Amino acid sequence: KLASQVTDAKQLLVNVAPSEYDSFVDGDPLPPDHGTLAKILYRLPRFLPSEIKRLARTDVDWNELQANPGEHRVEVVRLEGMVQSVEVFEMPREMAELFEFDKQYLVTMLLPESPGPVIVHALKVPDAWLAAAGELNQHAVAEALFLQVGRDGEGPAFHFAANRIAWLPEQASDAMKIGPTEVLLAEHGVDVGLMETVRERNRKPLDGADYESFYQMLAAARSIATGASDVAAQPMPLVQVLEHPQQFQGQWMSVHGRARRITKIVVESADIRERFKIDHYWQIDSLAPVGKTVIQFKTPKPGEEAPTYADAFPMTLCVLELPPELEAARLKAEQSGPDATLNEPIQFEGFFYKLWVYRSRYTTQFDERLMQPSPMFVAFSPAIASPAESNPWIGLAAGGGFLIVLSIVWIAVWRMGRRDDAMEKRMTERRQPNDGGSLNDLDLDVKSGPDFSHLDK
Template sequence: MKRWSVSGERWPESGGRRAAAGQRLAVTACLWAAFVWCPTAGHSADDAAEAAPKITATGESQPGADAGKTADAKPAESKPAAAGPVEAAEPGTVLPWLRPAADAVQPPTPPLSSAREMLELFSIDASHIRQLADGRPLVIDEDETLFKILYRMPFFGADKIAAWAKADVVWPELAQEPAAHRLEVFPVKGRVTQVQSIELPPETATRLEYGKYFRVRLQLADSPHSALVCCRAVPAAWERADKLDERGSCLGLFLKTGGEEDGAAELVFAAERVAWLPEQPNPSLGVTPDLVYLASLGMDVGLLDTVRQTNRRPITGDDRECFYQLLAAAGRAVPADLFARAQTPPDVTELLTESETQHGRLVTLLGTARRVQRIAVDEPDIRQRFGIDHYYQIDVFVSLGNTEIRFEQKGDNKEAPVFRHNYPVTCCALELPPGLPARDDIAVPIRFAGAYFKLWAYKSDYVATFDERQRQVSPLFIATTPRVVKFDDSTSNLIGWIGGIGCVLLVLMVGFYTWFPRRSDRRFEQQLRPKLELGTAASLNELGIEARDKPDFSGLADLDRGNQSSRADSAD
């Protein structure tokens, strides 16, 4: 009979069995020695289970002691690692290949000092940059370098690009010595006059994951030179417009000089996008006075195009830049000015049903703040560019009046959430007024004024009772510092005094008219009542009143005779 080992090898047939048994004995002895001498081998399975990490609801590996904690509705905040030194493990307690090496601590990577270094990390080196020739328009030989730079621009980081920007720019110097300033970042500001869309070749679009880019022509401010900015995003209204004369700006990476126009060389830049800063309303482009006001505060109103695509969804990464730019603009605004410009909508329904037309609209609402949360901002680029390290999320209930809002799916007969009397909205602000604490379970009447950001979706216990997959949708506003509403107590006190005095007078009048008639009745009774003085007699028999057996009607006959005589006298 043939026998096979676990590894698939054939066991010896005859005398080799003893050798195999000896080998097994030797292996057993080695395992027993390892069990005795290795301290970790004596640990029980329960100890191993306690030491094993467990996955919490946030998806991060946490110690087993925290496994009993549940995830709240709000996102969990990431805690930084301890800054103190880490104690080294005792020798023999861990396997050698798991022990930290003595030189495991790596020196910090120095920050990149220029865009050129960043491009070199992305394998865009001098050989690619040499393809950019000065003194001529962009040609097909330069496309590959341009396409790669535009592909990598979003990975630079807005904070790094802002840090690399050179404020003291002299445009004639760039035109005369382009090689000395190539791949430097400059703030580009001017009037946008033309936008051209350029399609990428299909194979290049598949490889670089974007299908087109834009060439935006700007007339630089206070300079005869013009700029050609190559970017991957422009406001949607610019693409549809035949003629443009709008204020725009960007942080552009200088590439080369192009052809000359009116004796001045055109300067070619690459940027992630061109900001739109309108100066006057333009209905054909969808520019309202509210958008002009936000642009005056430094807000790129073209970012609202991205937010329009995320209505009825949670806050996404695409909303990030627009959210913080709008929050910074609201922080720069004078609160009284913003309150004066904002308008009160007739009801909340248009903010829910017509959200695509509400973005950037200045709105003021009166409601009751039910919860205020302080949200810490940990992103270094937001702290550096906008100086924002926190903001407040205020959950407000606004009145619906007689309106009823019902969320129903088309063709679905299931019971749906219904809102009556009030509806929840959310506003975010950098500062809180006195009297509005940052805590839960409050009921503070406030009025806020801000810009409509989007119709966002979030988890709600009330809506989840109908369908766990359904989300609550509410308008989200970016507001200036709210105002706590205090009602005028002097008027209410005056009304209270008047009401009290009126009640007292009414009681006195009712009492007077109730007491006076009774007093008159008593006097009249006393006048009509016959006064009979019994004196000292013990009974009526002793008064000397004549008693008769039958009634005496003689008085009536006298009265009749008297009446007849009076009638005769009147007849005479």
């Protein structure tokens, strides 16, 4: 059904017969291996998040829910409260094979307005919750389907089903590995649990695993730039970001560079347009100054030539708006022909998203499987840098700096290139052309840019 035609979750649960909802018996315990529950959990990942968000009720009368649960079966409710604990349930082998998930997480939440604990049967929770000892007491949000009223000692317990629970921590915690970066992200609507996956995906191309976190962070950058909050940005330490990207992901940074090409990426996903109010963004292919440093990759075999960067290093910036000066420069370059490039000094404050990789003519001169790593940032809008602010570019002569050999980057990317050749080819074939090229000037011949249109089909 079209999203506009869906009025309740039962219309989306096409694998559940109406009579099967009667298997939820209010007042009884709800076992995790309940057959209808498993059917619902199997179906939930196939719901569009925008559908769930649109159907979710925020004005729940908990006394009514307790008194007449049958009238509210599988209604979507927005749950916001404090997660107390997580119990892992291993699905029986036959059910795991049938419903395509082998674990279920029973998440106990306390909501201020609920007369009893809320038990969310979820498919995904943050790994940090599973590793923590003792009571979690973590702020979280979920759009979940109401199942039944069970029992918790002498009082009621409300059971729900959800695909995942969003983690929005409100304060730093050493035990939970939550610092100011994670608190800032959560404050602006980013599910911090998604960052666990992003940190595992450095030195890889973009694909569906990056989809949700990318747009959440892009929307968060807009929230910071257009809101009243005053967030202190840290200067971007390029070498450290290249060597240890996971230590900096999600940080709000101040960055200088030169814009070389700008591509408009149209967001085809109705789900993203509805939830984040984003119908396009701009990919700015840029160069970051390396200062008095020469960056060189260590080769797998001693004595081989390696990619070397003496003046600047490629970086990628994704923004929602262009300042008038940059838009004018983009149009001028566009009118000059497909090979025309920019050379505009820019500065911006934004989130460091990940160290991604793409196919490059420069790196493939050394090994056809070697891909170009590039720090990716998301921001609301860049600014044209003044001459004084673009001083990092003065005096950057090749060979005049301190040589830094990045062994981690070369080896990790080279090995990844061998594993992911087939996937990269599939992604390339599925990509649709956008309004312009993508990172394919300056000998950076990209075949997979930060464009998720191939995932929207």
